[in-house]
Amino acid sequence: MAYQALYRVYRPRSFEDMVGQKIITQTLKNAIATHQTGHAYLFSGPRGTGKTSAAKIFAREVNGIAPETDDSQIPDIIEIDAASNNGVDEIRNIRDGANYAPIESEYKIYIIDEVHMLSSGAFNALLKTLEEPPANVKFILATTEPQKIPATILSRTQRFEFKRIDNDTIQARMAEILQKEGVSFDDDALHIIANVAEGGMRDALSILDQVLAFGADHVTFENALQVTGSTTASQLVTYLQQVSNYDTESALQTLHDILLEGKDAVRFVADLLGVLRDVMLAEVAPNLIKTTAPLADLKALTIKLGTSRIQQMMVTLDDIQKQLLQTMQSDVYLELLTVKLSMPEPEQTVPAKQSPNVIKEKPQNIDDIVKAPKSTEVPEKQVVEPAIEKIPVEVSAVENAEYEDLLVRTGQNAVFAVLIAAKRDALARVKNAWSDLLRQFNVTQQAMLTIAEPIAASEQAVVLAFDYPVLLEQALHDATLQNHLVQQLQSQNLPSELVFISQDEWTSDRALYVNKLKTGETPQIQLEDVPRVKAANLPATPTKTPQASSNKELKIVSEAKELFGEDLVNIVD
Structure with a gap:
């Protein structure tokens, strides 16, 4: 005998065999026992939850047919697939056939599967018969998408919602x-x-x-x-631990190990969502956790990530999940996902403690000087702050200390300078070599450059547009990445001067450039005149001596006394 799939062999033959739909089965059994069955039913719910099986069981039991009877031997139970029989003519045949009495059973029952696939004309043809069928005819409609069924049909049926089975x-x-x-x-x-x-x-x-x-x-x-194609709970927890520690390189390596095992990309994201859901519930509802990961690890991740970051990560995963269904480059999307999840927010890239030698902002006027509260950031005891310009600090400048200067330019003037000398063949050469060029970088750098696209080029320079501003900011201050990229471009005789911008900036800058061309206002900008991004290195020692600062403070205090008088100016030590 030919092999049959398990779901066919073990398809429920009675309401007692059905699992996970107790309320529905009990209701239908009671209706049959009390002879209070309706003339039209609608069974809706997710796939594989027992809608068609329940319809067949109901049809047999309402006619008093034994469960072991083969469906093909029951002429009065007619099953129709609306996906392939969705026209008006098919429904007219049903309507005409309903006028004839059952052959053997008490009731003639029509089971219309995937009923939402019927055309508008077919629904209209079914409407009157469904509302007032002959006394010995019943309809059971089954669907996974009840929202597609007209309200006029819904109102004429008893509706049963099948739930997902736990x-x-x-x-x-x-x-x-x-x-x-x-x-x-x-x-x-x-x-x-x-x-x-x-x-x-x-x-x-x-x-x-x-x-x-x-x-x-x-x-x-x-x-x-x-x-x-699932991923083990331990691998997923390890991945999340690396992401929570902003360890992008390790997280990318874990991802690659998972993919090398042949795991499915969509399944990986779904599993990751499931574990994040359990991390979110670890503290508030541990009894609802589904994963096999240790509860202690989940609680540790809850504390490390925090509720807001967990929710943000779940939104990101949901977006990537939708994009994976529309692409053939799933590995690239997962690498991008890893970089996004493990990259800190912009404010987190600044060290928490600022050097005491870096003073915040210059006071705006003399009133601010006199009324300024005592600052804990000034080593001297004077309240009045010296007008020293704030020096920003970037982590990337320290990490890339092997290079003294950054090589990239950014901004509208840099884009205009490239567009003035842009050549289509130069851009084509860069695009053709881009995928091979990326293979020369390590995993972390590849992930960073994957979300960058060459969008303009001259014989001298190339413009790269980044999809995400936060990653653009990282790339702007990554001297290692820039130097390596320049070396690779030069090795292939490609334009090697770099301009980094975001996709949004590119859209607006290109539109402005086109408008200027139309009005005859062609910009006259040379790329050499556009300064490169400056490396923001924190000086090890103050640029001014304490005595100089003190003298400047005394001068400011004296000016305040001249303006307001010595009686009104109070110096607090």
């Missing part, structure tokens, strides 16, 4: 089936399959079929991971 119920059902089949199994393997099935019993049994085919003697945890 993981414990799916695991118990699979365990029962495997015991009947005489196959041993790992509980963790069934847990993985139930998670991937996402509440669908049919999906779970189909995956179980694949796992059995992969290794028939025993359903192992490793086989379940291989077949489903």
Whole structure:
């Protein structure tokens, strides 16, 4: 006898066999027992939750047909697939056939699967018959998308919402089936399959079929991971720990190890969302956690990440999940995801403690000088702050101390300077070599440059547009990246002067440049005249001696006394 899939062999034949839909099955059983069945039903809900099975069981039991009876031997139960029979003519045939009495049973029952696929004309043709069918005719409509069904149809049916089946119920059902089949199994393997099935019993049994085919003697945890493309909880927790520590390079390496094992990109993001969900619930509802990861690790991640960052990461994962469905370059998107998740916010790139030699802002007027509160950042005891310009500090300048200068330019003038001398063939050469050029960088740098696109080039320079401003800021101050990029461009005889901007800046700058050309106001800018980005290095010693600062402070105080008088100016030590 030909092999049959598990979900066909173990399809429920009675309401007692159905799992996960207790309220619906009990309601239908009571209606049959009390002879209070309706003339039209709508079964809606996710795939694989038992809608069609419940319809067939109801049709048999309302006619008093034994569960073991083969469906093909029951002429009065007519099942129609609306996906392939969705026209007006098919519905007219149903309407005409409903006028004839049942052949053997008490009721003639039409089961219309995927009813939302019917055309508007077909729905209109069905409307009157569905509202007032002959006394011995019943309709059962099944659909996964009830929102596509006209309200006029919905109002004429009794509606039953089938819910997703919980993981414990799916695991118990699979365990029962495997015991009947005489196959041993790992509980963790069934847990993985139930998670991937996402509440669908049919999906779970189909995956179980694949796992059995992969290794028939025993359903192992490793086989379940291989077949489903899932990632182990320990790998996901390790990845999140690296992301939480802003360790981009290690997180990218973990990602690559996962992908080398053949894991599915979409499945990886879904598993990551599931673990993040458990991290979020670790402190507030540990009994709802689904992952097998240790609770202590989840709680540690909860404290490390914080609620707001967890929510932001989940939104990012949801966006990437949608993009993965529309691309063939899933690895690139996962690398971009890793960089986004592990990059700190812009304000986090500034050291928490500022040097006492760096004074904040210059006071705006003499009133601010006199009324200024005592500052804890001035080493001297005078309240009045010296007018020393604030010196910004960038972490990247310290990390890339092997290079003294940055090589990149940015801003509108730099873009205009390239556009004035832009050549299409120069840009084409850069684009053609771009993918090969990226292979010369390490994993972290590749991830940074992956989200950059060459969008303009002259014989001298190339403009790279970055998708995300936060990563653009990192690249602007990454001297190692810039020097390596220049070397690679020069080695391939490509334009090597660099201009970095964001995609939004490119859109606005290009539009402004085109407008200037149309009005005859062609900009006259040379790239050499545009300064490069300055490396913001924090000086080790103050640029001014304490005595000089003191003299300047005394001069300011004397000016204040001249303006307001000595009686009004109070110097607080």
